[in-house]
Amino acid sequence: MKKDPPLAICSRCNLRELCLPTGLNAREMEQLDAIVTTRRKLSRGEALFRNGDAFKGLYAVRTGFFKSFVATETGKEQVIGFQMAGDIIGLDGIGSQQHLCDTVALETTEVCIMPWERLEDLSKDMPILQRHLHRIMSQEIVREHGVMLLLGTMRAEERLAAFLLNLAQRLNARGFSSSEFILRMTREEIGSYLGLKLETVSRTFTKLVDTGVIAVKSRHVHILDMAALKTMANAL
Amino acid sequence: MKKDPPLAICSRCNLRELCLPTGLNAREMEQLDAIVTTRRKLSRGEALFRNGDAFKGLYAVRTGFFKSFVATETGKEQVIGFQMAGDIIGLDGIGSQQHLCDTVALETTEVCIMPWERLEDLSKDMPILQRHLHRIMSQEIVREHGVMLLLGTMRAEERLAAFLLNLAQRLNARGFSSSEFILRMTREEIGSYLGLKLETVSRTFTKLVDTGVIAVKSRHVHILDMAALKTMANAL
């Protein structure tokens, strides 16, 4: 974790449109730049924060993948999301001022740290930022509704199809191929997210391969028939 | 839907501590009162809003129960929450300025309407309100993590136990009995929320009755052994 005076990078960051509000003037941009004074690099398996850690601010993913999960005393774990470049992490901590889930790097990653106090402060005089924060939180709520729908009503094939589609769309929005990508998570982690056992995830993968919808080589996924995949997911 | 000049009621509302920030001075309280100019009564089955409706503001439940649910084009429905007095409804609409789920009254209800523009505006000069709004959204995110854990990892008995406990706690926080209450939703609605079929919900109820943990007479539930129920839920 290195610390230096304003990096003045947000204004030139290629993830700008993803994690920042649009329509800021130069002065506002400058003020925002001033907030992101710290970055942090993590390596595979390292925790960005743990359940119970004090909440200090939000994190914007610059590179790499994360997983967030909640766990019970009895050892059950539920992955609640995978975050990639441009995603904002840490919203769970705002309410109680401490984190209520774990977030761990799935590979080498880098995040920008945005101290919450300063965000709250700045948003008072910057309506665009205020609106953006509200938007991010609201969208996270909506995203979770989708996951609940998936967990509550969909069958294994539908779940996996929806998962792959979601990944594809998000990668596409970041300028990557939406039809060919590398999974950053294990079958077990996918299973935990989808409410399935890893064996079921594996079997469902081979089922999708057998029907010619995708090609899979370990973690390398190639979507061959996007339309068919969409039909299978048939539920956002 | 009746409309009259400032009802000046928040300041005297017995749900104050639930839906409003604490620590407001008289002037701030007055400003907040001025926001809630409208209330709305609904009867059983009536929709507060539907998926796609324009987002106008948040709703604070005054009396009665609601359910919110998302649905797919293919007819699948997932209940994402039940709201009772003091709960805030409508956060899903902030991001896109339109609602992305349905919310329907389960019985005769009344809500206070809080126009979003005015809330956003007022929160600029009222840090306590700003923080409160952030808190509400963050807590909703955390709540949904709990539901995801339930849907992804728990078995039928655990789900129902967790559901009943949650209801009991929330009713208790509102001054009602935590051991005896009336369910406002059908078995089917409970099932939709818990990711189970109505028959499974019914069977699980009778299982809990047979083991002496609860007594049930149609929608009337009596928790006989709170400790045992907690053990079964064993996962928040």
Add this chain to the structure above:
DNA sequence: CGTCAAGTTGAACTAGCTCAACCCCCGTGG
């Protein structure tokens, strides 16, 4: 008093789980 929605219960079925064997990388150290 009849009707209809909601709830219960039974019996057969099945999607996904469990357990277990096996394979395939890939990195490490001899």
Add this chain to the structure above:
DNA sequence: CCACGGGGGTTGAGCTAGTTCAACTTGACG
């Protein structure tokens, strides 16, 4: 350079929790 060790992945066989379908009961309300 090769052997080996171990985490991740696949596949099979049997099992089980929960679903499905269907019959029946209960209770609220006009």
